[in-house]
Amino acid sequence: NAGVTQTPKFQVLKTGQSMTLQCAQDMNHEYMSWYRQDPGMGLRLIHYSVGAGITDQGEVPNGYNVSRSTTEDFPLRLLSAAPSQTSVYFCASSYSITTKNIQYFGAGTRLSVL
Amino acid sequence: GENVEQHPSTLSVQEGDSAVIKCTYSDSASNYFPWYKQELGKGPQLIIDIRSNVGEKKDQRIAVTLNKTAKHFSLHITETQPEDSAVYFCAASQGTGTASKLTFGTGTRLQVTL
Numbered sequence: 009n010a011g012v013t014q015t016p017k018f019q020v021l022k023t024g025q026s027m028t029l030q031c032a033q034d035m036n037h038e039y040m041s042w043y044r045q046d047p048g049m050g051l052r053l054i055h056y057s058v059g060a061g062i063t064d065q066g067e068v069p070n071g072y073n074v075s076r077s078t079t080e081d082f083p084l085r086l087l088s089a090a091p092s093q094t095s096v097y098f099c100a101s102s103y104s105i106t107t108k109n110i111q112y113f114g115a116g117t118r119l120s121v122l
Numbered sequence: 123g124e125n126v127e128q129h130p131s132t133l134s135v136q137e138g139d140s141a142v143i144k145c146t147y148s149d150s151a152s153n154y155f156p157w158y159k160q161e162l163g164k165g166p167q168l169i170i171d172i173r174s175n176v177g178e179k180k181d182q183r184i185a186v187t188l189n190k191t192a193k194h195f196s197l198h199i200t201e202t203q204p205e206d207s208a209v210y211f212c213a214a215s216q217g218t219g220t221a222s223k224l225t226f227g228t229g230t231r232l233q234v235t236l
Contacts (some may be wrong), residue, residue, distance in 0.1 A: 012165070041223075048131070050211060050228040051166070066223070067123075098165050109154065109215055111223060113165030 010034050014099050014114035021089045021121045029084040029117050031099030039102045039109070040082040041066070042074065044095040047118075051098065057082055089121045124149040126214050128227030135202050136235055143230045145212035146194040152214040155188060155195045156224070160209040169210075170197070202234045 015030045033040065041056035053066030057076040071093060073085040082101075086093060096118050100111040126147040129155055147155075153174035158166035172179045172186045172195065172225050179186050183202075188195040212227040 043207075043218040043226075048228055050126075050128070053223060053225075056223065110156070110168055110171070111166075111224065113167065114156075115163070115165050 012099055012101055012112050014097075014117050016117060017115065018118050019120070021086075021119065023090060023121060025089050026085070026087050027089065029086075029097055029099075029119075030085065031082045031114060032080050033082075033099075033101040033112070034080065035101060035103070035112065036079060036111070037101035038079070038105050040074035040076065041100050041102075041111070042082070042084045043098045043100065044068065045098060046095050054084065054097075091121045092114070093119065094121045095119060124152060125217070126212060126224040126227040128212050128228060128230060131228065132231045132233070134233045134235060135174045137204060139193075139202055141199045141206070141232055141234075142203055143210055143212070143232070144194060144196045145196070145214075145227050147214040147225075148193070149216060150190075150193065154215045155186070156213050157186060157197050158211045158213065158226075160211065160229075162208075166211055169189055174225060199232075202232075204234050204236065207232060207234045209218070232236050 012033045038059050043051040043052040044099045052068050055074040057063045063074050096116050098116050102111040128145045156171035159169045160166040170184050170186050172188050183200045185198040210230045213224040215224045
């Protein structure tokens, strides 16, 4: 069971370039989300999806787009990369048990924007 | 929205000693409080969680306590071992199921020295 798979693991971009961070899960989870992790700021929610065809903004959505065409995949797109988007990005998926939202994280993508 | 504060940001203990990490939350409607452990180069992983109708929960050397009145919760690790060295995140959420977004604290880097 692979869990949550993120690709690539590392990426260097120049300012203004675009790219897509891939995320796939094989647990048939309804909920998927993207976080960025910056020193001293913890994990901040970028976008999330509660099911195929449904997405919504999190705490820091500017500069990022998402789509959810299948249950398994939830790509994150940077249309015009900026140095402020240098960060470690984590994708997570979750299922719900009554009042719990137990999230399973991928190993992360480390992105540098020059 | 919810705001979660976490202290300390770094913590160094000797092997065998106890470690305590504290978090406070702002939204009295929050009802689920998980703790995640992030090892170097990996994504966060759930280690223990507590719901608002419970005051304390233990799992071997790890325990979490919740004070709803004061709106704070703590992670206690006893008999620390080198493999406990990691970054620990607290989080809070309200609502039910997959619609309940998690708000994370800023993280505590725990180092267990020999």
